[in-house]
Amino acid sequence: MSTIKGFSKLSRTDKIAWLAKHFLTSNPLDIAREFASFMHTNSETQRLFDGISENTLTNFYMPYGVAPNFVINGRTYVVPMVIEESSVVAAAASGAKFWSERGGFHAEVVSTTKVGHVHFQWRGDSDKLFTFFSDIKDILILEVSHLTQNMEARGGGLKNIELIDCTHLEPEYYQLKATFETCDAMGANFINSVLEEFARTLEEEAKVYPEFSGAEKKIEVVMSILSNYTPESVVKAWVECPVEELGSFPEADLDAQAFAKKFRTAVNIANVDVSRATTHNKGIFNGVDAVVLATGNDFRAIEACGHAYAARDGQYRSLSKVSIIDGIFRFEIELPLAVGTVGGLTRLHPLSKRSLEMLGNPGAKELMKIMASVGLAQNFAAVKALVTSGIQKGHMKMHLTNILRHFNATDLEIENALQYFADKTVSFSGVREYLVKVRG
Numbered sequence: 001m002s003t004i005k006g007f008s009k010l011s012r013t014d015k016i017a018w019l020a021k022h023f024l025t026s027n028p029l030d031i032a033r034e035f036a037s038f039m040h041t042n043s044e045t046q047r048l049f050d051g052i053s054e055n056t057l058t059n060f061y062m063p064y065g066v067a068p069n070f071v072i073n074g075r076t077y078v079v080p081m082v083i084e085e086s087s088v089v090a091a092a093a094s095g096a097k098f099w100s101e102r103g104g105f106h107a108e109v110v111s112t113t114k115v116g117h118v119h120f121q122w123r124g125d126s127d128k129l130f131t132f133f134s135d136i137k138d139i140l141i142l143e144v145s146h147l148t149q150n151m152e153a154r155g156g157g158l159k160n161i162e163l164i165d166c167t168h169l170e171p172e173y174y175q176l177k178a179t180f181e182t183c184d185a186m187g188a189n190f191i192n193s194v195l196e197e198f199a200r201t202l203e204e205e206a207k208v209y210p211e212f213s214g215a216e217k218k219i220e221v222v223m224s225i226l227s228n229y230t231p232e233s234v235v236k237a238w239v240e241c242p243v244e245e246l247g248s249f250p251e252a253d254l255d256a257q258a259f260a261k262k263f264r265t266a267v268n269i270a271n272v273d274v275s276r277a278t279t280h281n282k283g284i285f286n287g288v289d290a291v292v293l294a295t296g297n298d299f300r301a302i303e304a305c306g307h308a309y310a311a312r313d314g315q316y317r318s319l320s321k322v323s324i325i326d327g328i329f330r331f332e333i334e335l336p337l338a339v340g341t342v343g344g345l346t347r348l349h350p351l352s353k354r355s356l357e358m359l360g361n362p363g364a365k366e367l368m369k370i371m372a373s374v375g376l377a378q379n380f381a382a383v384k385a386l387v388t389s390g391i392q393k394g395h396m397k398m399h400l401t402n403i404l405r406h407f408n409a410t411d412l413e414i415e416n417a418l419q420y421f422a423d424k425t426v427s428f429s430g431v432r433e434y435l436v437k438v439r440g
């Protein structure tokens with residue numbers, strides 16, 4: 001295997017040439033041409049993309065679509081979605097349309113507190129450490145004031161700090177836990193800067209604390225980092241209507257009552273069975289992630305937190321739930337979301353900026369409501385399909401074009417195939433056989 005030193009210092013052309021020589025099999029010129037073909041035609045924009053990451057060779061395209069008809073708290077949105085899976089945008093749009101005719105989505109932010117920790121080790125009597133902490137608490141806060149003042153001016157900042165004894169979990173292990181309000185920013189840099197300052201102050205103050213002697217003077221900071229688990233940055237979204245207004249589903253021989261019950265059972269199964277819960281929640285994140293990406297937010301943070309939250313009582317469960325009470329069908333979701341509408345990529349990527357404009361330049365709280373509603377719409381559309389026609393009918397129809405493109409079908413072949421498969425089950429081998437036949 002070829003290893004290399006100083007790869008990052010090579011020019012783009014040399015990086016590609018080295019890669020082609022050692023790791024790719026096609027003609028190096030073709031490879032270079034292919035990478036070049038995905039570069040942005042505007043060199044300034046390309047420089048911007050290159051600057052976002054490292055060792056950039058080109059850009060990787062993802063489809064950018066929109067789902068119209070999202071009525072959320074009485075306001076209508078067109079929601080931008082970046083996703084590579086066919087049928088996700090169509091499902092979101094169909095869920096949005098369905099509920100736009102039944103009162104729309106309702107959403108509220110429960111709280112927006114973010115958390116970070118200085119994880120450290122200290123040897124001594126823990127009571128002494130707690131006294132030290134309360135003696136230096138004001139100094140800790142004062143020492144970060146140069147970092148928090150801007151956020152405070154925007155209505156946020158540091159909310160609280162506390163010392164937590166974790167020695168029952170790991171020897172000599174304590175946490176300084178800090179909570180923050182980061183307003184419209186996701187706030188990762190802000191939180192991490194404050195935590196690192198806390199860490200420095202802790203170490204320095206311990207060295208000179210008169211009540212400490214010997215090993216007590218040494219606080220060993222293991223790490224200072226925000227937590228992506230934000231169970232106190234939570235949004236709720238729900239839809240509801242009289243059961244009768246759900247309509248009937250003749251393809252599955254279900255009237256509104258039977259549909260509502262079957263739908264509830266399906267969601268209940270996702271609440272008790274981890275295998276189903278994972279797929280059910282994946283469907284929710286199909287929608288949430290697509291908006292997270294389109295608005296330049298951090299989908300890894302959102303996913304990690306969402307799944308941890310789904311397992312908060314010790315079992316991984318559905319993030320959504322259904323009730324049918326007094327003839328009212330209610331479907332709701334509760335999601336932890338730490339997102340921003342300022343900072344990070346949100347205003348840097350030209351298309352995230354456009355996405356936010358499309359959404360009316362929302363603040364973080366409004367964006368949380370939009371994302372939760374899209375997750376719920378996505379989940380509704382998926383479960384509705386599952387308990388009525390089955391998922392494959394719609395899925396494979398959308399997938400048909402992809403399969404046809406895989407076989408290099410012409411536009412005319414695609415048009416004819418879409419007609420041919422309109423009333424048939426789509427499968428990869430079925431499409432191949434069909435093409436072999438029509439191509440003679």
Ligand code: MEV
Binds near residue numbers: 386391
């Ligand atoms: C596919 O990407 C998502 C679904 O599997 C979600 C679900 O099963 O609820 C359709």
